[in-house]
Amino acid sequence: MTTKIYIVEDHPLMRNMLHEVIDKMPGATVCGAAATAEEALDELDDVEADLALIDVSLPQMSGNELLEILRERHPMLCCLVLSGHKESNYVEQAIAAGAWGYVLKGDPRELQEAIEAVLAGKRFVSRQLRTGK
Amino acid sequence: MGPTDRRSVWGDTLRRFPASRYTVAIVATALAVALRMVLNPVLGDGRVIYTTLFATLLVVGWYAGLGPALVSLALGAVAAIFFILPPEFSWAVATPFNIAGLFVYLIFGAACAAFGHTMQQARRQAEANAQLARDRQQQLEEEAAERRCILESLRESNERLQQVLDELQATYDQSPIGMLQLDTNLRYVRVNQTMAAMNGIPEAEHKGKTVYEVVPDLAANIERAFRKVIKTGKPVLNVEISGETIADPGVRRTWIESWFPLRDTSGKVIGLNVVAQDITARKRAEEELLRLNETLEERVVERTAALAQSEEQLRRVASVLTMAEQEERRRISQVLHDDLQQQLYAIQLKLDSARRDAEAGDMAMGLAGVAEAEQWLIEGIETTRRLTVDLSPPILKSEGLAHMLGWLVSQMKEMHDLDVALVADRPYRIQDEDMRVFLFQIVRELLFNVVKHAGAKHATITLREADARLVISVADDGRGFDVSQAARAAEAGGFGLFSVRERLGLFGGRMAIESAPGEGARVTVRVPMRLDEPLEATGAATKRVPVSKHEPLL
Incomplete structure (x- = not known):
């Protein structure tokens, strides 16, 4: 069974690259992508996504706000936050808003690991954040 | 020692020793009898018998006093009876005449003794009176001298008193x-x-x-x-x-x-x-001082209020500057995170993907990925360059404000698609770099306001000098605004134009805003400055820059 992943990332280059990386992951495919939270909310009603990969820093509505809305509208949707911020408060806020995992940008292996963990119903936080290194 | 003194010595001696007076009387009587007997041949018997005795009685009465004179009288009578009256050397008296003569002798002899004594007493009395007179005279002379002294002292005292009175009067008067x-x-x-x-x-x-x-x-x-x-x-x-x-x-x-x-x-x-x-003058001075104190208090209150206002302004400026700095940091952070960081993440992912392709034997795909990553890397480098220029434009090193603003004009077009005309009659070289950069930032901020709020497509920057002030105006053809509402918003703690005004105040500058809804806006900045450079021969210069294809950073 193929896991359908929806990408919410404002930077076009990064969005395209995530698309490419995920498409190369075995058993995973990108079912859609949006540059803003508003756009994502519109599309997610129509797209049956298994997992939403959400950048926490979005231009208008933030990633956390999107998470809170998705928790109400799509409670079965797994949400994984993708972020460049290493500060613990970002992690705490994201988890509190409904994220199942928090993965740092940059390491595609860890991204794959995070996607798999979240889809398996486990919490995931980047190793760097857990160990502090 | 004179005769009088000698007599006095004799008299004193005789008076001091009574026996000597009687001895003198006896001796004098004996001498008188002896002298009569010696003169007897000359004078004859029984004649002038008592002459020497009378003389002796006078002398004794004078010198020795009445007592010895009476003794001398008695002895003279006895000696005359025995030695002189006939019969001589016999107590018998020959004739009654001799007896009568003896009685006469006794009477006249007593008279002579008394006369001598009286004369002596009179002389003594006279001497005593004379001495008293001399003493009195001396006393009077002493009293007169003393009185003269007293009078002299009195006169001096009077003079001193008068002097003191004169001084007192002078003191009183003056x-x-x-x-x-x-x-x-x-x-x-x-x-x-x-x-x-x-x-x-x-x-x-x-x-x-x-x-x-x-x-x-x-x-x-x-x-x-x-x-x-x-x-x-x-x-x-x-x-x-x-x-x-x-x-x-x-x-x-x-x-x-x-x-x-x-x-x-x-x-x-x-x-x-x-x-x-x-004390009129003092009173007036006190009143003046009081008035001045009141004025001073008012001035202190005014100054304190002005100081408080300045402090408040300074505080707000500091706050504005802090906020501006924070905003600048936030903006830089955003640029780094939203643009450069994402590019780098994408490059990292691309390189990882390319490596996987290469490891899987798809070298062509791997190389294509690397080439793409390389292109993104070039864009990332361009991003850092733009960020560097934006943070500290190299044009700021130029002394000519017009030149700097010319660069800004091109940046505004490139980044915000805003057409800006620059009108300047000279380069406006400003030696003070702080002032130069400050003015550049002011104009940049005014243009940002035009971009953010005015909705304008065209703006004009004008530089000129008037009344020893550099006058910069930024006008736009945007939607304009209500100046009084904007001022209230600024007072309430808004930034933007208010921030510009506050910072201008620190340099002694002023800012005037002319605008109305639908009529664009003109912000005029005046900064005290003397420019020692001639006007450009060409007069006004206008520069327009082409639109840039780059994404704006600011």
């Missing part, structure tokens, strides 16, 4: 303090020159006049004080009174006065001594 003496009817007895000058009436004309005639405006106060002195018998000191005098009509003067009771020898108050000092 004292800078006004002095006067009143009798119990409040009539002037005397005044000094100062008091006369105060009252405006000559010194001599005071005497006999009442205070109501001389200083009617002050008389009631003086009488009140006088009654108090009379009643209590004690001085009334340092009372301040005010009023007018003939000396200075129409001008209210102030004196500080003290009243002292004047008493006669029995202690009865017979008048009043008054000292008065004109």
Whole structure:
């Protein structure tokens, strides 16, 4: 069974690259992508996504706000936050808003690991954040 | 020693030793008898028998006194009977004539003795009287000398007293303090020159006049004080009174006065001594000082308020600057995170993907990925370059403000698609780099406002010099705004134009805003500055820049 992943990332280059990386992951495919939270909310009603990969820093509505809305509208949707911020408060806020995992940008292996963990119903936080290194 | 003195010595000796007086009498009598007997052949028997004895009696009576003279008289009578009267050397007396002669001798002899004695007493009395007269004369002379001394001392004392009185009078007259003496009817007895000058009436004309005639405006106060002195018998000191005098009509003067009771020898108050000092000048100075103090307090309040306002302005400026700095940091952070960081993440992912392709044997795909990553890397480098330029434009090193603004004009077009015209009649070289950069930032911020709020497509920057001030105006053709509402928003803590105004104030600059809804806006900045450069020969210069394809950073 193929896991359908929806990408919410404002930077076009990064969005395209995530698309490419995920498409190369075995058993995973990108079912859609949006540059803003508003756009994502519109599309997610129509797209049956298994997992939403959400950048926490979005231009208008933030990633956390999107998470809170998705928790109400799509409670079965797994949400994984993708972020460049290493500060613990970002992690705490994201988890509190409904994220199942928090993965740092940059390491595609860890991204794959995070996607798999979240889809398996486990919490995931980047190793760097857990160990502090 | 003179004869008188010798006689005195003899007389004193004889008086001191009574026996010697009688010895003298006996010896003198014996000598007189012997002398008569010797002269007997010359004088004849029975004739002039008692001559020498009479002489002896006179001498003894003179020198030795009455007693020895009587002894001499008796011895002379006995010696005459025995040695001289016939029969000689017999106690018998030959004739009655001789007896009568003897009696006559005794009588005249006693008279001679008494005469001698009396003469001696008279002489002594005369000497004593003369001595008394001399003593008295000496005493009188001494008394006269003493009196002369006393008179001299008295005269000197009088002179000194007069001198002291003159000095006192001079002091009284010339004292800078006004002095006067009143009798119990409040009539002037005397005044000094100062008091006369105060009252405006000559010194001599005071005497006999009442205070109501001389200083009617002050008389009631003086009488009140006088009654108090009379009643209590004690001085009334340092009372301040005010009023007018003939000396200075129409001008209210102030004196500080003290009243002292004047008493006669029995202690009865017979008048009043008054000292008065004109303190009008001091009073005015005090009032002036008071006024100045009040003014000073007002000025202090004003200055304090101005200071508080300045402090508030400074605080707001500091706050604005801090916020501006934070905003700048946030903006830089955002640029780094949203742009450069994402590019780097993408490159990292691309390189990882390319490596996986290569590991899977798809070298062509791997190389294509690397090439793509390389292109993204070039864009990332361009991003850092733009960020660097934006943070500190190299154009700021240029001294010409017009040149700097020309670069800004091109940036505004490139980044924000805003057409900006620059009008400048000279390069406007500004040596002070801080001022230069400050003015550049001001114009940049005004243009940002145009971009963010005006919705304008065109703007114009004009540089000119007027009244030793550099005048920069930024005008746009945007939607405009209500200036009073904007001012209230600024007062409420808004930033933007307010921030510009506050920072301008630190350099002594001013900012004026002209705008109305739908009519665009013109912001004019005036900064004190003297420019020592000629006008450009071409006059106004206008520069327009092409639109850039790059994404704006700011």
